[in-house]
Amino acid sequence: MLSFFKRKTYPKYFKKYLNSFKNKKPKSINKTRFVVFDTETTGLDTNTDRILSIGAIAINNGIIDVADSFEIYLKQDQFNADTVEIHGILKEGNIEKISEEKAIEHFINYLKNAVLIAHHAAFDVKMINSILKRMNLQKLKNKSIDTGILYKKLEGKQNDHFSLDKLCEEFNIPLHDRHTASGDAYITAILFLKIISKLKQQRLLHYSDLFRTNNSKGLL
Amino acid sequence: MKNTIAERIFDFLKNFPPFNILEKEQLFKIATHVKVHYIEQDKSVFTQNENPHNEFYIVKDGAIGLYRTMDNDNILVDICDEGDLFGLRPIIQNNQYLMSAVANEESILYAISVELLKEIIDSNEKVKKFIVASFSTNIKTPYAKTNNGQLFANEDVLNKNNAGISDVQTAQYSKNPITCTKAYTIQQAAEVMSVKRVGSILITENNKPIGIITDKDLRLKIATGLISIKEKVTTIMSSPVITCHKKITVAEAQINMLKHKITHLCITEDGTPNSNLKGILSEHDIVVLHGNNPSVLIKELKRAKNVDTLKYIREKTSKLLSGYMEQNIPIRFVSNIISEINEAITIKAIKLSIEEMETEPPVKFTWLALGSQGRKEQLLITDQDNALVFENVNPKDYDFTKNYFLQLAKKITNKLHIIGFENCPADMMGSNPRWCISLNQWKEQFNTWITKPTEEAIMMCTIFFDYSLVYGNVELVDEMSESIFESIDNYEIFLNFLGRNALRNPPPLGFFRQFLVEHDGEHKDQFDLKSRALMPLIDAARLLTLSVNHKNKNNTIERFKEMAKAEPQNKYLYEMCIDSFKILLRFRTNQGLKNNNSGRYVDLNNLSKSEKLKLKGCFKPIKDIQELISVRFKLNQIGM
Numbered sequence: 001m002l003s004f005f006k007r008k009t010y011p012k013y014f015k016k017y018l019n020s021f022k023n024k025k026p027k028s029i030n031k032t033r034f035v036v037f038d039t040e041t042t043g044l045d046t047n048t049d050r051i052l053s054i055g056a057i058a059i060n061n062g063i064i065d066v067a068d069s070f071e072i073y074l075k076q077d078q079f080n081a082d083t084v085e086i087h088g089i090l091k092e093g094n095i096e097k098i099s100e101e102k103a104i105e106h107f108i109n110y111l112k113n114a115v116l117i118a119h120h121a122a123f124d125v126k127m128i129n130s131i132l133k134r135m136n137l138q139k140l141k142n143k144s145i146d147t148g149i150l151y152k153k154l155e156g157k158q159n160d161h162f163s164l165d166k167l168c169e170e171f172n173i174p175l176h177d178r179h180t181a182s183g184d185a186y187i188t189a190i191l192f193l194k195i196i197s198k199l200k201q202q203r204l205l206h207y208s209d210l211f212r213t214n215n216s217k218g219l220l
Numbered sequence: 221m222k223n224t225i226a227e228r229i230f231d232f233l234k235n236f237p238p239f240n241i242l243e244k245e246q247l248f249k250i251a252t253h254v255k256v257h258y259i260e261q262d263k264s265v266f267t268q269n270e271n272p273h274n275e276f277y278i279v280k281d282g283a284i285g286l287y288r289t290m291d292n293d294n295i296l297v298d299i300c301d302e303g304d305l306f307g308l309r310p311i312i313q314n315n316q317y318l319m320s321a322v323a324n325e326e327s328i329l330y331a332i333s334v335e336l337l338k339e340i341i342d343s344n345e346k347v348k349k350f351i352v353a354s355f356s357t358n359i360k361t362p363y364a365k366t367n368n369g370q371l372f373a374n375e376d377v378l379n380k381n382n383a384g385i386s387d388v389q390t391a392q393y394s395k396n397p398i399t400c401t402k403a404y405t406i407q408q409a410a411e412v413m414s415v416k417r418v419g420s421i422l423i424t425e426n427n428k429p430i431g432i433i434t435d436k437d438l439r440l441k442i443a444t445g446l447i448s449i450k451e452k453v454t455t456i457m458s459s460p461v462i463t464c465h466k467k468i469t470v471a472e473a474q475i476n477m478l479k480h481k482i483t484h485l486c487i488t489e490d491g492t493p494n495s496n497l498k499g500i501l502s503e504h505d506i507v508v509l510h511g512n513n514p515s516v517l518i519k520e521l522k523r524a525k526n527v528d529t530l531k532y533i534r535e536k537t538s539k540l541l542s543g544y545m546e547q548n549i550p551i552r553f554v555s556n557i558i559s560e561i562n563e564a565i566t567i568k569a570i571k572l573s574i575e576e577m578e579t580e581p582p583v584k585f586t587w588l589a590l591g592s593q594g595r596k597e598q599l600l601i602t603d604q605d606n607a608l609v610f611e612n613v614n615p616k617d618y619d620f621t622k623n624y625f626l627q628l629a630k631k632i633t634n635k636l637h638i639i640g641f642e643n644c645p646a647d648m649m650g651s652n653p654r655w656c657i658s659l660n661q662w663k664e665q666f667n668t669w670i671t672k673p674t675e676e677a678i679m680m681c682t683i684f685f686d687y688s689l690v691y692g693n694v695e696l697v698d699e700m701s702e703s704i705f706e707s708i709d710n711y712e713i714f715l716n717f718l719g720r721n722a723l724r725n726p727p728p729l730g731f732f733r734q735f736l737v738e739h740d741g742e743h744k745d746q747f748d749l750k751s752r753a754l755m756p757l758i759d760a761a762r763l764l765t766l767s768v769n770h771k772n773k774n775n776t777i778e779r780f781k782e783m784a785k786a787e788p789q790n791k792y793l794y795e796m797c798i799d800s801f802k803i804l805l806r807f808r809t810n811q812g813l814k815n816n817n818s819g820r821y822v823d824l825n826n827l828s829k830s831e832k833l834k835l836k837g838c839f840k841p842i843k844d845i846q847e848l849i850s851v852r853f854k855l856n857q858i859g860m
Binding site for chain 1: 222223224225226228229251252253254255256257258260281326328331
């Protein structure tokens with residue numbers, strides 16, 4: 001019912017975004033554009049906390065494409081001094097910052113209909129969706145993959161929580177620029193490629209396998 | 221817009237040639253367009269005969285093996301690891317890959333667009349040269365990073381450093397002078413000087429020098445009991461201080477000190493006592509500087525009256541050498557200076573020896589330096605290799621003449637030995653009756669070596685051909701040289717023998733994982749830098765210049781330069797050889813200085829990654845030049 005009161009006319013960029021999902025293309029891992037992303041936030045509450053920066057990088061044809069990457073810093077209304085030491089983003093810093101609305105427009109234009117990848121993706125997707133909600137826009141339509149869950153599929157594990165640091169150690173990935181959105185996105189992209197290659201060694205891997213949760217029988 | 225990932229890639233690439241010489245903007249553009257490939261172990265990047273990709277690769281992590289399949293053999297040509305480039309073929313020639321690239325372990329590669337690099341190549345000659353060189357046999361980096369970041373070093377560095385240290389050079393002063401305020405007691409100031417191990421302390425007020433206390437003040441005014449150490453520093457300090465500008469030259473500083481009868485000058489911002497203190501220049505700093513001045517060493521040599529002085533000067537020369545190496549002064553310049561000094565030392569030793577003889581030499585003679593000294597490539601003090609030629613005499617005078625020169629030569633070689641030039645273990649010295657002979661005998665000797673090129677004869681040639689006159693009559697040497705070239709012209713096959721000799725040490729491949737090391741003896745498991753890296757280049761240069769009748773050059777770098785002029789079609793290769801030779805010579809010198817030995821044998825375990833990379837890059841030109849020699853002298857056809 002509420003949707004009735006929502007804006008019926010979305011901004012042009014958002015319409016274009018929604019339209020990009022209409023063409024159903026054949027789905028294969030190689031032909032899919034993946035966007036690996038990460039957000040730095042003022043905290044962990046997806047309702048009250050805010051995104052400070054978004055970093056993303058695309059994987060096309062199994063190759064990480066630096067030219068197809070995204071990095072943006074948001075103006076902050078909310079400021080939480082406690083997390084500054086983690087992400088290092090000050091309220092007034094030297095880095096060029098833009099408004100939440102502008103940031104979302106850039107991000108949506110960049111993202112298009114790609115498949116999202118993030119470590120503990122649910123959180124980052126919710127953070128983006130909160131902004132969309134504040135802007136009276138629809139939630140993200142993109143499919144998403146959580147590298148944490150993907151790893152559990154590989155190892156056949158159920159309930160453990162695997163931090164990005166822990167997985168990087170296991171997969172021998174050097175930790176550069178950890179706790180910057182772009183740095184974490186890049187690390188996650190490498191992690192994704194490594195997990196995929198391990199999964200392929202185990203079994204024939206289909207596009208659809210990527211999206212099943214660890215509760216699904218699909219891969220187990 | 222900030223681009224953290226590209227910045228990180230930029231930071232990686234800038235450590236490796238050719239990226240290190242690109243403009244910042246050029247490299248950043250490349251970094252923002254990198255594609256990152258993850259290659260699982262045993263998966264290939266490309267395969268032999270595959271059509272070229274529109275990108276080439278640099279290894280970020282892991283190791284990529286390059287394999288060439290011929291008939292049924294799959295030959296490992298090289299292993300690329302961190303920082304190595306491969307898959308360059310599309311840049312040069314857009315045809316199929318000649319090798320397969322397979323991940324020896326899981327690897328991360330940065331792929332760089334060929335188009336992007338081509339744009340840069342067109343605008344940057346050095347990059348082009350590098351790429352062509354890298355390409356000519358697969359990968360490898362002929363220019364490698366030196367430890368302090370001077371890349372592509374040589375010529376450029378020359379401009380930056382004050383190559384010749386002279387009296388007009390700006391004086392180097394101590395930039396962190398020890399200071400105290402005027403509230404200090406003399407005792408406190410003395411304690412500071414003692415802790416900091418300095419001979420002077422400046423008293424400052426608002427960072428401006430108002431006085432100075434030196435060891436001498438403490439000696440004269442305190443130790444004598446004239447003044448109590450409880451007094452304030454102001455009671456004994458010399459004030460005002462003499463100040464000067466930081467651009468003061470050595471000569472000006474000396475004059476200032478003499479004029480004011482002082483031993484320390486304060487360096488201030490604008491040269492007056494009213495500006496901020498920048499440093500202090502002591503008489504000692506100037507003495508040290510002069511002690512490391514080659515022109516002073518040569519002057520001292522001329523005044524030297526005995527062997528001990530020569531020995532002392534030779535030791536100072538070693539210090540000069542390590543200073544030059546630290547400053548990364550071009551190796552060609554360094555070897556010139558060191559050779560000059562070595563030569564001057566030898567000349568003085570000869571003159572002193574002649575004075576000790578009861579009579580003047582009965583006939584004209586010439587003292588020759590052989591081997592590395594003859595080529596003026598001797599940096600570290602190594603064995604002496606020398607010979608003596610005397611004028612032809614009547615048979616009846618021969619014995620007397622020979623005896624005279626043998627005696628003289630013994631005196632000379634003994635002195636050189638005392639100075640620090642070890643005797644040659646193979647006794648290739650003027651004091652050996654075999655190598656102290658008349659001009660005609662030398663001509664005959666060379667002719668025999670050339671026309672009967674046994675293995676030993678060829679070995680002798682490689683040493684005796686690189687002679688240079690140190691002392692004595694130049695006509696004797698010229699006549700000997702002419703005779704040698706005549707013999708070679710009459711017996712051209714000799715060059716093929718020399719060629720075969722030049723190929724006896726092929727360059728090691730797969731340098732990283734399976735470095736060729738000595739298998740037995742004292743130097744087991746060490747790499748023989750001299751015979752496996754330097755000698756092949758030296759031998760090649762000698763052979764090639766002989767074959768094109770360029771007779772007057774006997775220095776390896778100059779020989780290759782001559783060849784580059786004579787054969788423009790091979791210019792790149794010869795230039796690569798020069799670069800390799802310079803890098804290797806510098807490397808050997810540094811090794812020798814570090815380990816206080818000849819630097820000949822290298823323990824691979826003690827090398828850093830960048831040192832290994834650097835060494836590795838030097839082997840490609842060696843391989844190439846040996847191939848050229850093999851073809852040119854048809855060495856695979858004469859069935860030897």
